[in-house]
Amino acid sequence: MKWMLMLAIVTAVFGAAVWLGPAFSQDVKQPTKDSQIERDKLFLAGWDPDEPVPVYAYYKKGNKAMPVVIFMHGLGGSKEQYVSRMQELAAKGLFVVVIDAHLHGERKVPGIFPQGKNLGGLGDDYSIWVHQSAIAHTARDVPKIIDALSARSDVDLSRIGVAGVSMGSSTCMVLAWREPRISVVVGLIGAVDFWYDVTKTPPGADQVLKRNALSLRVRQLVNSLDPLDRKAAIAPKALFLANGARDAIDIESIKKFVKELRPSYEANPDRLHLLEEPKTGHSVTERMWSEGTQWLVRHLVENPIRAAR
Numbered sequence: 001m002k003w004m005l006m007l008a009i010v011t012a013v014f015g016a017a018v019w020l021g022p023a024f025s026q027d028v029k030q031p032t033k034d035s036q037i038e039r040d041k042l043f044l045a046g047w048d049p050d051e052p053v054p055v056y057a058y059y060k061k062g063n064k065a066m067p068v069v070i071f072m073h074g075l076g077g078s079k080e081q082y083v084s085r086m087q088e089l090a091a092k093g094l095f096v097v098v099i100d101a102h103l104h105g106e107r108k109v110p111g112i113f114p115q116g117k118n119l120g121g122l123g124d125d126y127s128i129w130v131h132q133s134a135i136a137h138t139a140r141d142v143p144k145i146i147d148a149l150s151a152r153s154d155v156d157l158s159r160i161g162v163a164g165v166s167m168g169s170s171t172c173m174v175l176a177w178r179e180p181r182i183s184v185v186v187g188l189i190g191a192v193d194f195w196y197d198v199t200k201t202p203p204g205a206d207q208v209l210k211r212n213a214l215s216l217r218v219r220q221l222v223n224s225l226d227p228l229d230r231k232a233a234i235a236p237k238a239l240f241l242a243n244g245a246r247d248a249i250d251i252e253s254i255k256k257f258v259k260e261l262r263p264s265y266e267a268n269p270d271r272l273h274l275l276e277e278p279k280t281g282h283s284v285t286e287r288m289w290s291e292g293t294q295w296l297v298r299h300l301v302e303n304p305i306r307a308a309r
Helices: 002-014 083-093 126-150 166-179 192-199 205-212 218-223 228-233 251-265 285-302
Strands: 018-021 024-026 037-044 053-060 066-072 095-099 155-165 182-190 238-244 271-276
Touching: 024 166, 037 083, 037 095, 037 126, 053 083, 053 126, 066 126, 066 166, 066 285, 083 095, 083 285, 095 126, 095 192, 126 155, 126 166, 126 192, 126 218, 126 251, 155 166, 166 182, 166 228, 182 285, 192 205, 192 218, 228 251, 238 251, 238 285, 251 271
Parallel strands: 066 095, 066 155, 155 182, 182 238, 238 271
Antiparallel strands: 018 024, 024 037, 037 053, 053 095
16 A cells, blocks of 8 residues: 555656556656667655655666666756767666756756856855755665666666766765765766865865854755765775866865875776866866766776675
């Protein structure tokens, strides 16, 4: 009865679906430009049992035991972005799951993104709360999504990577230190020092003043997620970061983070790389996409890193 009730809720909120199990429902397949690539609309169980996570799954027809890549968009985005990029990943033999982050896409709540207000600049209680809440909730969804994918016979859950852009990259960094089943991480134009990112102020007295002026809940959120003091939990995951030197996300903080990570990668130096684009701001270049894709293929397909299970 409980699962029948949940199905009724899912159907009422998202439309008719075929129920495949307690953690997994599926809509009709969607066409893609590449006839060899399937795109399924799925609703997977997330952290909140009352909020199924809407996703697109891209994969090549007939492939078996595919490594999984979970992809996350940036602030204000949705799973509808980057369709051609996701098809390209799927064509490499990856099972690509693109999710709507918490408070985004089909999970958006009216009024969350007020008209005329740019939340991307962060800096105030409300914008930081939206940004960090989306990261926190989505990072807790991902382990449940991995659990849900165990219902499929065509994926290999010993090979799991995550990739993301901007806020999605920051979500990847939380998963890098938190989720042991993930072995490969690709972060594009995201932050590694969350307090620097949300205050846009380097560590020091001025940042402390800005932090103390924020609400207790916002301070708790940022502290619970920040990878800066949790670096020891990242290695030996294969970590690729790509950032622009002209971005508001400070490139020097990212270079320092990678430098401090180096000793923990002494046995696997090829698993840590930072790509710096000197003339780029807060945008993903073709080189970032290309090298990020190569990183996923190298460490999940060609010479796979299998997470401990």
